[in-house]
Amino acid sequence: MKIEETPLKDCVLIHNTVFNDDRGYFFESFNAERFCNLTGKFVNFVQDNQSHSVRGVLRGIHFQKGEHAQSKLVRVIRGEVLDVAVDLRPASPTFGQYFSVILSDTSNTQLFVPRGFGHGFIVLSKEVNFFYKCDNFYNKASEGGLMYSDPELNIDWKMDASEILVSKKDEQNLSFSSYKESMGL
Numbered sequence: 539m540k541i542e543e544t545p546l547k548d549c550v551l552i553h554n555t556v557f558n559d560d561r562g563y564f565f566e567s568f569n570a571e572r573f574c575n576l577t578g579k580f581v582n583f584v585q586d587n588q589s590h591s592v593r594g595v596l597r598g599i600h601f602q603k604g605e606h607a608q609s610k611l612v613r614v615i616r617g618e619v620l621d622v623a624v625d626l627r628p629a630s631p632t633f634g635q636y637f638s639v640i641l642s643d644t645s646n647t648q649l650f651v652p653r654g655f656g657h658g659f660i661v662l663s664k665e666v667n668f669f670y671k672c673d674n675f676y677n678k679a680s681e682g683g684l685m686y687s688d689p690e691l692n693i694d695w696k697m698d699a700s701e702i703l704v705s706k707k708d709e710q711n712l713s714f715s716s717y718k719e720s721m722g723l
């Protein structure tokens with residue numbers, strides 16, 4: 539297992555050691571001790587989530603507020619996505635910046651998205667099974683969302699707008715400027 543820093547502090551890529559043989563492959567998708575030693579963080583994951591989506595589906599940009607904030611360790615089990623993490627920590631030097639990376643079932647790379655970040659992904663392959671661990675429970679009342687197409691965030695989703703499919707809920711997400719206003723910034 540190797541850690542690769544991203545331009546956003548605390549948000550790291552994790553490359554697992556994959557053991558290939560005649561039967562296929564094996565890798566440890568999470569090992570608490572190694573994760574802690576390599577990242578310097580103790581993260582107590584308490585909930586696992588899995589979703590299935592078809593090409594063009596964009597889920598995001600999501601976060602939970604306040605004491606319900608979640609760190610996420612995300613990966614793709616089947617297919618390929620462009621995964622996006624947005625630094626929403628007002629005190630961070632990279633506040634408002636995003637990092638994007640292709641995650642797929644062939645690279646098996648994982649992204650650690652810390653508390654205080656927004657997270658989303660768009661499906662690039664025909665179908666995707668997406669899996670992630672969270673260090674805080676789902677709390678509907680504290681859900682927040684930023685508009686994926688916000689001009690200030692200016693995220694390159696690498697897909698034509700006409701192909702993008704979002705939920706009714708995500709159509710109502712906040713602009714980054716309204717988000718900042720709601721935070722008193």
Ligand SMILES: Cc1cn([C@H]2C[C@H](O)[C@@H](COP(=O)(O)OP(=O)(O)O[C@H]3O[C@@H](C)C(=O)[C@@H](O)[C@H]3O)O2)c(=O)[nH]c1=O
Binds near residue numbers: 659
């Ligand atoms: C996220 C979540 C949803 N749900 C329910 C609520 C709703 O009825 C249904 C679908 O929820 P959503 O539309 O919010 O699902 P989705 O759009 O997949 O939401 C997820 O998006 C990615 C990008 C994330 O980062 C996650 O944290 C989460 O916000 O599942 C739970 O019961 N537990 C959960 O932890």
